Amino acid sequence: MSVAIVLFTSDLRLHDHPPLHAALASADEVAPLFVLDDGVEAAGFGAPNRRAFLADCLRDLDSGLRERGGRLIIRQGDVADEVGRLVEETGAGAVHMAAGVSGYAQRREERLRETLGRVGCGLNVHDAVITTLAPGAVVPSGAGRDHFAVFTPYFRRWSEEGLRSPFQAPRTVRVPEGPASAALPTRTGLRGLSPGLAEGGETEGRRLSAAWRRHGLASYEERHDDMAGDATSRLSPHLHFGTLSPAELVHRARAAGGPGADAFVRQVCWRDFHHQVLAAHPAAARSDYRSRQDRWRTGRAAEDETAAWREGRTGYPVIDAAMRQLLHEGWMHNRARLLTASFLTKTLYVDWRAGARHFLELLVDGDIANNQLNWQWVAGTGTDSRPNRVLNPVTQAKRYDPDGAYVRRWVPELAGISGPAVHEPWRLPERERARYDYPEPVVQLSEGLARFKEARGLG
DNA sequence: GAGGCCTTCAC
DNA sequence: TGAAGGCCT
Numbered sequence: 001m002s003v004a005i006v007l008f009t010s011d012l013r014l015h016d017h018p019p020l021h022a023a024l025a026s027a028d029e030v031a032p033l034f035v036l037d038d039g040v041e042a043a044g045f046g047a048p049n050r051r052a053f054l055a056d057c058l059r060d061l062d063s064g065l066r067e068r069g070g071r072l073i074i075r076q077g078d079v080a081d082e083v084g085r086l087v088e089e090t091g092a093g094a095v096h097m098a099a100g101v102s103g104y105a106q107r108r109e110e111r112l113r114e115t116l117g118r119v120g121c122g123l124n125v126h127d128a129v130i131t132t133l134a135p136g137a138v139v140p141s142g143a144g145r146d147h148f149a150v151f152t153p154y155f156r157r158w159s160e161e162g163l164r165s166p167f168q169a170p171r172t173v174r175v176p177e178g179p180a181s182a183a184l185p186t187r188t189g190l191r192g193l194s195p196g197l198a199e200g201g202e203t204e205g206r207r208l209s210a211a212w213r214r215h216g217l218a219s220y221e222e223r224h225d226d227m228a229g230d231a232t233s234r235l236s237p238h239l240h241f242g243t244l245s246p247a248e249l250v251h252r253a254r255a256a257g258g259p260g261a262d263a264f265v266r267q268v269c270w271r272d273f274h275h276q277v278l279a280a281h282p283a284a285a286r287s288d289y290r291s292r293q294d295r296w297r298t299g300r301a302a303e304d305e306t307a308a309w310r311e312g313r314t315g316y317p318v319i320d321a322a323m324r325q326l327l328h329e330g331w332m333h334n335r336a337r338l339l340t341a342s343f344l345t346k347t348l349y350v351d352w353r354a355g356a357r358h359f360l361e362l363l364v365d366g367d368i369a370n371n372q373l374n375w376q377w378v379a380g381t382g383t384d385s386r387p388n389r390v391l392n393p394v395t396q397a398k399r400y401d402p403d404g405a406y407v408r409r410w411v412p413e414l415a416g417i418s419g420p421a422v423h424e425p426w427r428l429p430e431r432e433r434a435r436y437d438y439p440e441p442v443v444q445l446s447e448g449l450a451r452f453k454e455a456r457g458l459g
Numbered sequence: 460g461a462g463g464c465c466t467t468c469a470c
Numbered sequence: 471t472g473a474a475g476g477c478c479t
Binding site for chain 3: 140141142145148149150152153290383385386387388
């Protein structure tokens with residue numbers, strides 16, 4: 001009786017799962033394993049919102065496996081140790097897993113290789129599970145270039161590349177009876193959860209993505225920047241935990257066709273783009289991809305302003321609305337992410353790492369590749385070719401929240417102001433303004449802009 | 460085919 | 471400003 005282990009990581013699904021497919025094809029029995037990784041906790045990636053979502057995902061994965069005659073084996077500890085232990089318990093001849101991208105994932109793979117080498121068990125690392133194309137699957141033509149540093153040429157090449165057909169979910173999964181499992185983690189007892197946190201799990205992810213294809217995809221191109229309309233897919237947490245397959249999403253969107261589908265596929269490609277940058281350049285998670293010689297503000301004033309930013313009391317309604325959405329839902333509209341990140345890094349001139357840390361603390365889709373590199377993109381230290389552009393929060397608010405409905409939804413103390421006037425409470429007559437308990441702007445935009453230009457040495 | 464130069468273009 | 475790609479040597 002041959003046994004293969006499938007080590008689940010950021011790929012908590014049964015549909016379109018190449019490691020599971022390969023394991024089932026090559027062994028009589030499959031041991032599906034998830035390790036609650038002490039290393040992830042130690043690295044600070046175990047923020048409460050994601051732990052809650054993860055608990056949903058694991059429960060749903062276990063149910064899905066049980067419906068197919070199997071179960072999920074949960075262990076806690078060091079990944080390499082736990083996999084090694086399960087190999088001994090089951091006599092498994094191979095371990096199948098998805099390729100990771102971050103420095104952490106790369107070290108994990110090395111340690112697994114060492115451990116499995118000692119017990120004579122093979123390790124099969126599968127590409128294009130977490131991303132649509134593997135990092136490095138397409139590279140620019142020049143000699144020695146290992147990744148694309150500009151999105152558009154990457155997108156062109158990425159689009160030309162053939163896509164594998166998605167795998168069906170297996171009908172049955174035979175799991176060896178012996179190995180014990182730790183209890184499934186639950187949401188119970190987790191502190192600091194966002195009250196409006198989304199539900200995790202592959203079942204929920206597939207329900208959401210089917211609804212998205214029916215009702216959202218076709219109008220995505222016109223509506224994706226409408227903050228009040230909330231017409232983005234909200235699939236990002238499911239992509240982060242792998243409860244949805246990016247390859248399957250692209251496949252289905254292309255089948256649907258049309259400008260909405262094209263725009264959506266482009267966004268999925270951004271995800272691959274950032275993963276291939278990080279895979280080639282793991283240090284970009286912490287250090288400037290392209291240094292602009294910034295000397296970010298530090299000290300009391302900068303700390304107070306950063307606290308106001310985190311708590312949604314900067315006095316700029318659209319910024320505060322977005323930051324409160326983040327606190328409440330553990331998620332933020334993409335346009336709002338750009339505005340709030342520009343505000344912190346350009347207007348307040350505070351280090352992007354402080355913002356990225358706060359986002360990772362709360363975002364249920366918080367992902368090293370996307371989060372860090374998008375922050376760098378906005379800060380101008382990343383791959384943006386216009387590193388010194390500053391987004392004006394008022395102009396942007398009027399463009400992307402033209403009626404002010406997004407602000408009124410998240411900043412209830414301003415709900416009495418109708419129309420776009422809600423974006424500039426400081427322009428209200430003094431007596432009317434006094435009715436609203438809302439802070440003065442933490443900084444004047446003109447001051448922020450001047451400080452930024454000075455710091456970056458711009459005329 | 461490696462490397463320099465030029466044009467094009469960047470959510 | 472700098473990346474990419476085409477073209478030339």
